Amino acid sequence: MTAEFGVLGAVEAQIAGRSVDLGHARQRSVLAVLLVEAGRPVTIDQLIDRVWGEDAPQRADGALYSYLSRLRRAVAEATEVKIERRSGGYVLTADPQTVDLHSFRRLHTLARSAESDKSAADLITQALGLWRGEPFAGLDTPWLASIRQALLSERFAAELDHNDVLLRLGRHGELLPSLSAAVAESPLDERLAEQMMLALYRSGRQADADEQYRRIRRSLADELGSDPGTGLSRLHERILAADPTLTVAPVETRGPQAPPPARPSVPAQLPADVRAFTGRAREFAALDRSLEPPDGDEPPLTVVLLSGTAGVGKSALAVRWAHRVREAFPDGQLYVNLRGYDSEQPVAVGDALAGFLTALGVGGPEIPPGVEERAGRYRSELTGRRMLVLLDNASSVEQVRPLLPGSGSCLVLITSRDSLPGMVAIHGAERINLDLLPMADAVVLLRRLIGARVDRETSVAEDLAGACARLPLALRIAAELAAVRTDVTLAELVGELGDHRMRLDLLDAGDPRAEVRAVFSWSYQNLPGDAARVFRLLGLHPGDTVHVEAVAALTGTEAGEARRLLGVLVRASLVHVGRGGRYGMHDLLRAYAAELAVRHDSGPDRKAALTRLFDHYLAGAVAAMDTLYPDGTEPDGDPDTARGWIEAERPNLAAACTYGAAHGWHRFAVALAGTMFRYLDAGGPVAEAVAVTASAVSAAVALGDREAQARALSDLGRLHRRQGRLDEAVDTYRRSLALYADLGEHAAEAVALRNLGSVHWRLGNYRQAAENYRRAGERYERLGDAAGQADASVRLGLVDARLGDEEQATKRFASALDLVTRLGDRFSEAYVISLLARLSRRPADLERAATHLEQSLAVMRQAGDRTGEAYVLTDLGVVYARSGRLAEAADHLRNVVVLHRRIGDRASEAEALNDLGQVLLAAGDAADARAQHEQALALAQEIGDRYEQARAHDGIGGPHRELAQQLFAALAVPLP
Known part of the structure; x- marks a missing residue:
C-alpha cells in the first residue's frame, strides 16, 4: 500500500488514503526526526537529544525503543516503508x-x-x-524548533522566487494582495518592498509605489537609524523617472490565481547598508575566506573578529559584508549593538540573549531568568541553523562568550576596539585588524559625499581627510557639515577644525588617531547657545530615547521650545528622530555630550537638570498609577492614555530608577520603584520589575531608611516567588520580616508573614506555611483588620484542604466568607465562594461560584490587570471543570497558561499546566493531557515546587505514578 507523510504542518501519515494514528507528541517527534533525515541513519544519542533536548529522562532510551516499536506497527501496512536498526542508528x-x-x-x-x-x-x-501550516505543528523540542525556523526560511525563499517569476510574467495584479500582507508583516524587509513597489508601478499606481518607498524609508530611519539600501533606492529612482524597462505587459490568467502563502518571519536584523562605502578590498577578501570550507578534518571557522580604533569603520564594514553574503545564511541574521564603550549603559549579556531569543521565536515568559540558562537556550535554538550573528561594539570576551553558538553551522562576526586576545586563543577566532583609510580612499569617500568641491580643492581635501584622521565616521560628519555650509570653502573648514585639538577616545584613552571629538566639537560650536545646552544635557539622560516632554523637563523649558531646539539638533545630525515624538543619539555623541556637560555646566546645574527630569518621570508615573488604580475613587484621566504612557516610558523609568539609586537620587529611586511596583506586578515583565525593585533596596539602604528597605524587600520577595526563585524569596522575605518586627510595624509584619507562608506553600513545607499564616492571623486580629483575618483564614483553609482535612477547610472558608461579605469585598467574596464550591458536591454552589467569578473576570479585564485575570480564570476553569463544562474549563486554563508565560509567573504556570492536564484527561484527550503534565513537571522541577511535581508525575502515569506517591507521602498530602 502507498504511504504519504507530512511534516509541513502537523506531523501526519496516510496509508492508502487513510490517516494513521501516530500516537502522542513524543512519539510523533521521533517520527518527525526520522522523516527529516529520511534515508539517513540517526543515532540513539541524536534521537534522544532531538526529541527531549536537555530534559531527557533517565531511561530515555527505553522510552525511545517503545516509540519506535509502536511506529513500526503504525506503518506496517506500507510495505515500501521501513524503520530499521542499522549500525549507525535508526533509519526510515x-x-x-x-x-x-x-x-x-x-x-x-x-x-x-x-x-x-x-x-x-x-x-x-x-x-x-504542499504546506499546510507551521512545520511540526503541535510539537515543541529545541531541535524541531530550530529545524522549523530553517524550513520556514526555505519556504520564504520559495515565496520570493515565486514573486519574482510572477512579476516577470506580468502577473503583478494578482500578486498585490499577498505582497501587501507580507509587507505589512515585515515592514523593514527591503526585497519585499522592492517587489511591492514594482507590482504597484506596473499596475499604474506610481504614486502608491513612491509612498511605499517613503514608508519603508521612514521605518528604517525610525527603527534602525539607517537609509534604504542601494537596490531599493535605485528602483525608486527608476520609478520616479518612469524607466520604460520596468514595464511589462500584464497577462491573461484563467480563473483565480491563489497567491502564495504569507511569509513567515525569519530573523533579518541587519541594519541598512552604508551609503557611499569606500575601499577595504583587502578586508573584504579576508572576510570572504571565512566562508570557505575547512581543510581536512579541521572544524569550520565560526568566529571572525574585526578590531580597530573608534570610528575606523568596523561596523560599516561588517554590515556591508553581511549584506553581501546574507544569501549564504538562509536561516537569517541576528544583530546587536552591545554598546561596549558606553560609559553608562553597555548592553548586559542577559539582555542581548533575551533579544536574540525573542527574534528566534521564543516568547518573553519562556526566556529563562539567568544568563547561563539563556545562553543554553540560545545555543539550542541555533542548533542546525545556518545563521550569521553580528555582535557590534563588543568591549570584552566576557560580554561576547555567552553569545557564541554551540555548533559550527553559524558564523559570528564581532566588531571591537579591543583586540580580544581571548577570542583568538580560546575560541579560534580569525582576527582582521582595520587601520585608517589610505589617503586615496579617504579623499574618494569625501568626493562621493561632498561632490565636485573636492575636485576643485584636491590638496585641501587631503588636509581635511588628515584633520579627520582618515576615520570614516569623522569623514562622514565633516562631509555633512561641508554640504550644509556651501558658503565656506574647504580650506576655511579645515582651519576651523584645526583650532580644536581635542580627541574623542572613549575607552581608548590617549589614542592619537581617534580624532572624532574634533569633528563633533566642530558641529557643536556651530550650534546656537540654547541648542548647545540642550545637546549637552541630553548626554545626561539615562535612557536610550527621550520624549519631547521629558526634554522640556530636563532643560527647564516649555515643550514647544524644546521641540524647536531639538529640530536644530536634528538638522545638525546630532540627534535623530524616532517614533511618537521621541529622540535619540548615537552612543559616541551621547558620550561626547555628557563630557561637554561636565565641562560647561556646573555640578549644581547638572544635578538640577536631572532632578527636574526625575521629578517629571515620578509625577507622570504617579498620575498614571492613580488613573489605572484609583483606590476606590473615580479615575482622574483616561486609563488607556495612562497605560500607553507608562508602557512607552517604562524603559526610561526603569533606567532612571537604577541610575538614581547608583548616583545619589536615593529617595527618587525608592519612590519611583514603589509607584511602579503595582503596575509591574499586575502583568509587567518580571525581570524588569526585579531590577527596579532591587535598585530600591540598595537606595533604601543608602538612605538608612529601614521602613523603605523592608517594603522594597517585601516587593522583591514577591517577584522572586513569581520567577520560581523560591529559596531567594524565603531569604528576602525573612529580611523584610525582621525589619518590620524590629520597627514595630505589625500590619506590614503580618503581610510579610503571609508572603513567607506562601513561599513555604510552594516548597511543600505546609506545616511551616500554616505557622506563618497563623501568626499573620493573630497580628491581623490584634489590629482589628477583618480583611487580613479573612485572608489568613483562607490560607489556613488551603493548607487544611491540601493535607486532607476538608471539614476544617470548609469551616475556615465559611468564616472568611462571612468577613469579606460584611466588608463588601466582591473579588475576595467570589474567590472564597469558588473555594467552597471546590469542596462542595452541590451544583447550586458551583453555579453561584461561576457567576461571581465571571463578574470578577470582567472587572479584571477592564482594568488591564493580567495577573488578576489569570488568577480569576484559574478559579473559573476549576469550577467549570467540576460542573462538567470541560471544554470551557480547558479554554480558560489554556488562556491562564499563556497569561502566566507572558507575565513570567513560572510558579503559577506550573500549577495551571497541571490543572489543564487534569481537565484534558477528564475530557478524554490523554495525549494532550500528558503533554501538559510533562511541561508542568519540567517547570516544577526547575523551581523546586514539590507538590506540582507530584501532581505532574501522577498525571503522566505509568512509572511516574510511584514517584508521585513518594512525593505525596513526603509532603504528608493524601493522593488526589
Missing part, C-alpha cells in the same frame, strides 16, 4: 517524494532550473501547495 526508508518536505525541496530546485518562467511558476506553486 521510503521514497523521498512521499514526504512533503523532500517533495517541496525537489520542486523548488526544479523551478530554479526551469526552462521557462511559466514552468517555474507552476513548479513553485506546486511546492508551496
Whole structure:
C-alpha cells in the first residue's frame, strides 16, 4: 500500500488514503526526526537529544525503543516503508517524494532550473501547495524548533522566487494582495518592498509605489537609524523617472490565481547598508575566506573578529559584508549593538540573549531568568541553523562568550576596539585588524559625499581627510557639515577644525588617531547657545530615547521650545528622530555630550537638570498609577492614555530608577520603584520589575531608611516567588520580616508573614506555611483588620484542604466568607465562594461560584490587570471543570497558561499546566493531557515546587505514578 507523510504542518501519515494514528507528541517527534533525515541513519544519542533536548529522562532510551516499536506497527501496512536498526542508528526508508518536505525541496530546485518562467511558476506553486501550516505543528523540542525556523526560511525563499517569476510574467495584479500582507508583516524587509513597489508601478499606481518607498524609508530611519539600501533606492529612482524597462505587459490568467502563502518571519536584523562605502578590498577578501570550507578534518571557522580604533569603520564594514553574503545564511541574521564603550549603559549579556531569543521565536515568559540558562537556550535554538550573528561594539570576551553558538553551522562576526586576545586563543577566532583609510580612499569617500568641491580643492581635501584622521565616521560628519555650509570653502573648514585639538577616545584613552571629538566639537560650536545646552544635557539622560516632554523637563523649558531646539539638533545630525515624538543619539555623541556637560555646566546645574527630569518621570508615573488604580475613587484621566504612557516610558523609568539609586537620587529611586511596583506586578515583565525593585533596596539602604528597605524587600520577595526563585524569596522575605518586627510595624509584619507562608506553600513545607499564616492571623486580629483575618483564614483553609482535612477547610472558608461579605469585598467574596464550591458536591454552589467569578473576570479585564485575570480564570476553569463544562474549563486554563508565560509567573504556570492536564484527561484527550503534565513537571522541577511535581508525575502515569506517591507521602498530602 502507498504511504504519504507530512511534516509541513502537523506531523501526519496516510496509508492508502487513510490517516494513521501516530500516537502522542513524543512519539510523533521521533517520527518527525526520522522523516527529516529520511534515508539517513540517526543515532540513539541524536534521537534522544532531538526529541527531549536537555530534559531527557533517565531511561530515555527505553522510552525511545517503545516509540519506535509502536511506529513500526503504525506503518506496517506500507510495505515500501521501513524503520530499521542499522549500525549507525535508526533509519526510515521510503521514497523521498512521499514526504512533503523532500517533495517541496525537489520542486523548488526544479523551478530554479526551469526552462521557462511559466514552468517555474507552476513548479513553485506546486511546492508551496504542499504546506499546510507551521512545520511540526503541535510539537515543541529545541531541535524541531530550530529545524522549523530553517524550513520556514526555505519556504520564504520559495515565496520570493515565486514573486519574482510572477512579476516577470506580468502577473503583478494578482500578486498585490499577498505582497501587501507580507509587507505589512515585515515592514523593514527591503526585497519585499522592492517587489511591492514594482507590482504597484506596473499596475499604474506610481504614486502608491513612491509612498511605499517613503514608508519603508521612514521605518528604517525610525527603527534602525539607517537609509534604504542601494537596490531599493535605485528602483525608486527608476520609478520616479518612469524607466520604460520596468514595464511589462500584464497577462491573461484563467480563473483565480491563489497567491502564495504569507511569509513567515525569519530573523533579518541587519541594519541598512552604508551609503557611499569606500575601499577595504583587502578586508573584504579576508572576510570572504571565512566562508570557505575547512581543510581536512579541521572544524569550520565560526568566529571572525574585526578590531580597530573608534570610528575606523568596523561596523560599516561588517554590515556591508553581511549584506553581501546574507544569501549564504538562509536561516537569517541576528544583530546587536552591545554598546561596549558606553560609559553608562553597555548592553548586559542577559539582555542581548533575551533579544536574540525573542527574534528566534521564543516568547518573553519562556526566556529563562539567568544568563547561563539563556545562553543554553540560545545555543539550542541555533542548533542546525545556518545563521550569521553580528555582535557590534563588543568591549570584552566576557560580554561576547555567552553569545557564541554551540555548533559550527553559524558564523559570528564581532566588531571591537579591543583586540580580544581571548577570542583568538580560546575560541579560534580569525582576527582582521582595520587601520585608517589610505589617503586615496579617504579623499574618494569625501568626493562621493561632498561632490565636485573636492575636485576643485584636491590638496585641501587631503588636509581635511588628515584633520579627520582618515576615520570614516569623522569623514562622514565633516562631509555633512561641508554640504550644509556651501558658503565656506574647504580650506576655511579645515582651519576651523584645526583650532580644536581635542580627541574623542572613549575607552581608548590617549589614542592619537581617534580624532572624532574634533569633528563633533566642530558641529557643536556651530550650534546656537540654547541648542548647545540642550545637546549637552541630553548626554545626561539615562535612557536610550527621550520624549519631547521629558526634554522640556530636563532643560527647564516649555515643550514647544524644546521641540524647536531639538529640530536644530536634528538638522545638525546630532540627534535623530524616532517614533511618537521621541529622540535619540548615537552612543559616541551621547558620550561626547555628557563630557561637554561636565565641562560647561556646573555640578549644581547638572544635578538640577536631572532632578527636574526625575521629578517629571515620578509625577507622570504617579498620575498614571492613580488613573489605572484609583483606590476606590473615580479615575482622574483616561486609563488607556495612562497605560500607553507608562508602557512607552517604562524603559526610561526603569533606567532612571537604577541610575538614581547608583548616583545619589536615593529617595527618587525608592519612590519611583514603589509607584511602579503595582503596575509591574499586575502583568509587567518580571525581570524588569526585579531590577527596579532591587535598585530600591540598595537606595533604601543608602538612605538608612529601614521602613523603605523592608517594603522594597517585601516587593522583591514577591517577584522572586513569581520567577520560581523560591529559596531567594524565603531569604528576602525573612529580611523584610525582621525589619518590620524590629520597627514595630505589625500590619506590614503580618503581610510579610503571609508572603513567607506562601513561599513555604510552594516548597511543600505546609506545616511551616500554616505557622506563618497563623501568626499573620493573630497580628491581623490584634489590629482589628477583618480583611487580613479573612485572608489568613483562607490560607489556613488551603493548607487544611491540601493535607486532607476538608471539614476544617470548609469551616475556615465559611468564616472568611462571612468577613469579606460584611466588608463588601466582591473579588475576595467570589474567590472564597469558588473555594467552597471546590469542596462542595452541590451544583447550586458551583453555579453561584461561576457567576461571581465571571463578574470578577470582567472587572479584571477592564482594568488591564493580567495577573488578576489569570488568577480569576484559574478559579473559573476549576469550577467549570467540576460542573462538567470541560471544554470551557480547558479554554480558560489554556488562556491562564499563556497569561502566566507572558507575565513570567513560572510558579503559577506550573500549577495551571497541571490543572489543564487534569481537565484534558477528564475530557478524554490523554495525549494532550500528558503533554501538559510533562511541561508542568519540567517547570516544577526547575523551581523546586514539590507538590506540582507530584501532581505532574501522577498525571503522566505509568512509572511516574510511584514517584508521585513518594512525593505525596513526603509532603504528608493524601493522593488526589
